[in-house]
Amino acid sequence: MKTNDLIIQTTTKVVFFIIFLFSIHIFFAGHYAPGGGFVGGLLMSSAIILLLLAFDLKTVKEMLPVNYTVVTAIGLLTSLATAAGSIFFNVPFFTHVYSDFNLPLLGVTSIHTAMFFDTGVYLVVVGVTMTIIQMIGGDE
Amino acid sequence: MPLVFAIFMPIVVALVIPFLFKKISSIHTGWFVLIVPVILVCFYATYIPSIMGGTTHMDVLPWIPSLGISFVSYIDGLSLLFSLLITGIGALVVLYSIFYLDKKKEKLGNFYVYLLIFMSAMLGVVQSDNLISLYFFWELTSISSFLLIGYWYTRDRSRFGALKSMMITVFGGLMMLGGFLILGIIGDTFSIRELIAQAPTLAGRDLFVLALVLVLLGAFTKSAQFPFYIWLPDAMEAPTPVSAYLHSATMVKAGLYLVARFTPIFAFSEVWVWLVTGVGILTLFWGSFFAIKQTDLKAILAFSTVSQLGLIMSLLGIGSVAYHVTGDLVTTFTFATFAAIFHLINHATFKGSLFMIAGIVDHETGTRDIRKLGGLMSLMPISFTIALIGSLSMAGVPPFNGFLSKEMFLDAVLNLQHFDLSAMESWGILFPIVAWIASVFTFVYSLYFVLHTFRGKHKPEQLPKAAHEAPIGMLISPGILATLVVVIFFVPNFVGRTFIKPAVAAIQPLAYQVPADVGFTIKAWHGFHSTALYMTLGIFLVGFILFKTIPKWSPVYEKLPSKFTLNNMYEGLTRLTEGGANRFSSIYMTGSIRSYFVYMFTAIIVLLGGTMWLKDAFTISLDNLAPIRFFEILISIILIVSTVTILVTKSRLTAIIALGAVGYTVALFYILFKAPDLALTQLVIETVSVALFLGAFYHLPKMNTHEKGIEDRGFRLGNFLIALGVGVMVTLIAISSHSQKLIPSISQYYKDTVYTEAGGKNIVNVILVDYRGFDTLFEISVLTIASLGIIGMITLRLAKKKGDRKVENK
Numbered sequence: 001m002k003t004n005d006l007i008i009q010t011t012t013k014v015v016f017f018i019i020f021l022f023s024i025h026i027f028f029a030g031h032y033a034p035g036g037g038f039v040g041g042l043l044m045s046s047a048i049i050l051l052l053l054a055f056d057l058k059t060v061k062e063m064l065p066v067n068y069t070v071v072t073a074i075g076l077l078t079s080l081a082t083a084a085g086s087i088f089f090n091v092p093f094f095t096h097v098y099s100d101f102n103l104p105l106l107g108v109t110s111i112h113t114a115m116f117f118d119t120g121v122y123l124v125v126v127g128v129t130m131t132i133i134q135m136i137g138g139d140e
Numbered sequence: 141m142p143l144v145f146a147i148f149m150p151i152v153v154a155l156v157i158p159f160l161f162k163k164i165s166s167i168h169t170g171w172f173v174l175i176v177p178v179i180l181v182c183f184y185a186t187y188i189p190s191i192m193g194g195t196t197h198m199d200v201l202p203w204i205p206s207l208g209i210s211f212v213s214y215i216d217g218l219s220l221l222f223s224l225l226i227t228g229i230g231a232l233v234v235l236y237s238i239f240y241l242d243k244k245k246e247k248l249g250n251f252y253v254y255l256l257i258f259m260s261a262m263l264g265v266v267q268s269d270n271l272i273s274l275y276f277f278w279e280l281t282s283i284s285s286f287l288l289i290g291y292w293y294t295r296d297r298s299r300f301g302a303l304k305s306m307m308i309t310v311f312g313g314l315m316m317l318g319g320f321l322i323l324g325i326i327g328d329t330f331s332i333r334e335l336i337a338q339a340p341t342l343a344g345r346d347l348f349v350l351a352l353v354l355v356l357l358g359a360f361t362k363s364a365q366f367p368f369y370i371w372l373p374d375a376m377e378a379p380t381p382v383s384a385y386l387h388s389a390t391m392v393k394a395g396l397y398l399v400a401r402f403t404p405i406f407a408f409s410e411v412w413v414w415l416v417t418g419v420g421i422l423t424l425f426w427g428s429f430f431a432i433k434q435t436d437l438k439a440i441l442a443f444s445t446v447s448q449l450g451l452i453m454s455l456l457g458i459g460s461v462a463y464h465v466t467g468d469l470v471t472t473f474t475f476a477t478f479a480a481i482f483h484l485i486n487h488a489t490f491k492g493s494l495f496m497i498a499g500i501v502d503h504e505t506g507t508r509d510i511r512k513l514g515g516l517m518s519l520m521p522i523s524f525t526i527a528l529i530g531s532l533s534m535a536g537v538p539p540f541n542g543f544l545s546k547e548m549f550l551d552a553v554l555n556l557q558h559f560d561l562s563a564m565e566s567w568g569i570l571f572p573i574v575a576w577i578a579s580v581f582t583f584v585y586s587l588y589f590v591l592h593t594f595r596g597k598h599k600p601e602q603l604p605k606a607a608h609e610a611p612i613g614m615l616i617s618p619g620i621l622a623t624l625v626v627v628i629f630f631v632p633n634f635v636g637r638t639f640i641k642p643a644v645a646a647i648q649p650l651a652y653q654v655p656a657d658v659g660f661t662i663k664a665w666h667g668f669h670s671t672a673l674y675m676t677l678g679i680f681l682v683g684f685i686l687f688k689t690i691p692k693w694s695p696v697y698e699k700l701p702s703k704f705t706l707n708n709m710y711e712g713l714t715r716l717t718e719g720g721a722n723r724f725s726s727i728y729m730t731g732s733i734r735s736y737f738v739y740m741f742t743a744i745i746v747l748l749g750g751t752m753w754l755k756d757a758f759t760i761s762l763d764n765l766a767p768i769r770f771f772e773i774l775i776s777i778i779l780i781v782s783t784v785t786i787l788v789t790k791s792r793l794t795a796i797i798a799l800g801a802v803g804y805t806v807a808l809f810y811i812l813f814k815a816p817d818l819a820l821t822q823l824v825i826e827t828v829s830v831a832l833f834l835g836a837f838y839h840l841p842k843m844n845t846h847e848k849g850i851e852d853r854g855f856r857l858g859n860f861l862i863a864l865g866v867g868v869m870v871t872l873i874a875i876s877s878h879s880q881k882l883i884p885s886i887s888q889y890y891k892d893t894v895y896t897e898a899g900g901k902n903i904v905n906v907i908l909v910d911y912r913g914f915d916t917l918f919e920i921s922v923l924t925i926a927s928l929g930i931i932g933m934i935t936l937r938l939a940k941k942k943g944d945r946k947v948e949n950k
Binding site: 026030031032033034035036037038039042043045046049052053069072073075076079080083094096098110112114117118120121124125127128129131132133135136137 | 816817820821824825827828831832834835836898899900901902904905906908909910913914916917920921923924926927928930931934935
């Protein structure tokens with residue numbers, strides 16, 4: 001069966017990047033405005049799902065050759081390592097620190113260990129959602 | 141700090157072992173592992189001089205300071221002795237395993253990881269001063285020994301033995317935890333030293349005896365005392381290096397360590413004296429009697445270990461009598477403690493070498509069945525010599541170290557008559573008699589083990605392999621141990637000064653301040669006036685006669701009703717629990733999601749509704765209500781309409797879209813009530829889940845065909861009532877939570893602290909990543925596990941389908 005998906009495919013090519021950038025924005029904004037790793041990760045997954053709807057599983061796999069189980073694992077490890085890292089500074093598990101840094105190009109930026117933790121959450125959410133969708137979608 | 145880190149060193153090294161095994165396959169991984177115990181034994185040996193002088197060492201690594209839980213490494217005579225045994229015997233066992241386990245055929249990566257974890261766990265057990273971390277390491281030994289016993293996991297017997305040992309020792313461990321908690325509560329500390337300091341007052345407290353019994357259950361299960369010994373023979377399915385390590389030198393001795401360590405706390409109670417001594421003597425007899433029934437070399441050794449552990453246990457019990465007497469009698473009874481520690485060292489040397497010899501015999505002949513073996517003496521002369529030394533030491537024959545400690549044991553048992561505790565006059569006489577009979581059987585099985593294997597007629601046709609002497613590398617470790625057996629006999633007082641006296645001083649702090657105060661010397665010859673000497677001669681005489689006539693009296697074992705053995709009871713119990721659990725779960729696990737929803741929602745109604753009703757929590761307050769706006773009415777109508785659509789629609793597609801509509805309207809509510817974070821999440825979730833539904837839609841069976849015949853589409857009173865109940869419940873809770881103002885809202889606290897404490901402005905996100913970071917961490921772990929579950933379910937189904945097809949093709 002051949003379907004005519006021209007409009008959705010063309011739109012998706014543009015919209016995907018918009019959603020993707022928005023998800024990154026929302027992720028970074030998280031600590032000061034609505035957003036965060038969880039929503040960011042979900043948005044990212046919905047962008048990929050849009051790709052899946054417009055094209056098909058095989059094409060998307062070629063476009064984004066990512067093993068989502070590994071993404072999940074990396075995410076979980078990132079979060080755990082951030083939380084556990086505080087042990088090395090002889091403070092209780094999960095102690096966060098933050099400070100402002102003057103970075104080149106970006107100017108004064110606030111860097112927070114919570115952000116690293118959130119990165120892990122982001123990755124886990126993307127990994128888990130995409131694993132589930134791929135498994136169920138790919139199951140014939 | 142270094143003392144605590146020494147405990148963890150083996151575990152840290154274990155992390156790199158699998159890589160070494162994979163990358164450097166030309167060198168046996170054991171050589172790398174060997175470095176660890178060798179370094180540690182040297183490290184602990186440096187503490188010997190100061191411990192002999194009576195000083196102790198302590199080192200703390202905080203773990204959960206707010207609950208008083210930390211890793212405390214406390215080195216005194218007792219823990220140093222055990223640490224040296226663990227690392228010293230550990231080094232010999234690793235050396236032996238290098239030759240025993242084939243580097244090409246065996247999964248050495250796994251083996252040495254388990255072994256190193258076990259080593260850390262044992263060091264932790266004997267050095268912990270904190271009850272909770274002691275328990276932590278205790279269970280770690282159970283788990284790592286489970287892995288070691290089940291190392292050849294493809295064999296049924298291995299898995300069975302591993303499971304059995306874990307069931308029993310973990311049961312004991314949990315009981316022990318209960319005892320520890322009681323102790324911690326009544327003494328208001330988890331530190332063993334602080335508990336010892338207040339021991340005399342503790343003895344009068346209410347739950348003291350309960351704590352005592354619970355802790356003893358832990359010690360008895362671990363040390364394979366009657367009636368818990370049944371796991372030890374099955375644990376012999378482990379590779380021989382493991383048996384030699386776990387079951388002669390370390391794990392089973394953890395129970396003895398525990399009894400010794402807690403003697404200063406519990407010995408004030410008569411119950412302790414009776415239980416430890418009585419169970420010990422009973423185990424001694426039971427183990428030695430049934431050892432002769434066994435036909436497997438390692439099973440004989442297992443039963444002999446059981447009985448020897450009983451011997452040491454009873455000595456510790458007799459030693460604790462010292463807390464109930466005064467004057468000269470104190471030394472009479474602390475002598476038993478001295479004998480216990482001495483025999484513990486001796487047992488580690490001779491039993492370790494015997495286990496290794498059993499392994500060598502198995503390795504070189506292919507069987508451990510004593511009925512097929514025989515006449516190996518001329519073929520394996522070195523092994524025979526080592527086995528003979530070990531066995532005769534076990535039998536208590538001079539000039540080997542077992543003779544010395546066996547004499548001391550008989551002396552100690554005889555000393556019990558000087559003690560007039562309640563019921564001691566009538567029952568006390570039994571102890572020396574039972575001890576003597578058990579010693580006779582010990583003598584018999586020792587001879588049985590060595591002579592039936594190495595003497596007699598050689599039967600090469602029954603052996604899977606042609607027997608020959610083991611490679612020299614395999615003989616080094618048992619050789620060293622056998623040498624120690626002889627050396628200790630000739631310089632017992634050196635051992636006494638260096639190792640035993642500091643340990644005795646640690647067990648009997650009331651009687652001795654410093655190790656030098658312990659005034660015992662070990663003599664090989666007591667003169668003719670000693671009763672123990674005549675008892676020993678009797679043992680030799682009767683034992684020899686019994687040994688010669690084994691075939692005549694061995695049918696007595698067949699007379700015992702096999703139905704009532706402990707093993708049968710254990711199996712019956714496991715069958716009962718397994719079957720019961722299966723029957724129970726098959727009642728409610730119907731496989732239909734509908735039933736599960738019924739359980740969940742009913743539970744919600746009963747628990748929440750019941751609580752609200754009991755606590756009188758339902759209130760309506762109409763103050764402080766906001767006006768209802770137009771949009772809210774509109775959205776509510778959409779919400780109701782789409783919900784009803786889901787219920788009445790006949791098409792699945794409509795239902796999915798209506799469900800999406802419900803989600804989006806809820807998101808709109810969030811926006812109206814100024815919760816942008818929730819709204820955002822809800823919107824994305826709805827999008828993703830609707831997309832997921834649509835993706836899976838194609839594969840779902842048609843609604844009508846699916847449920848034809850079940851008549852589920854009709855109206856059902858039960859479902860209706862449950863739905864109504866949940867709805868009413870949620871509404872009531874919502875109204876009440878608005879009306880109840882018992883507790884001030886927590887949101888002000890977040891508003892105040894979210895920037896100053898956590899450096900963020902978005903309260904929701906800060907709560908997620910900081911205030912309740914643990915929640916999030918566990919949540920993403922749950923997500924990960926769920927996704928793994930889905931992968932498992934779907935790939936398994938795929939594999940099954942493919943498998944079915946294959947079968948069809950054939």
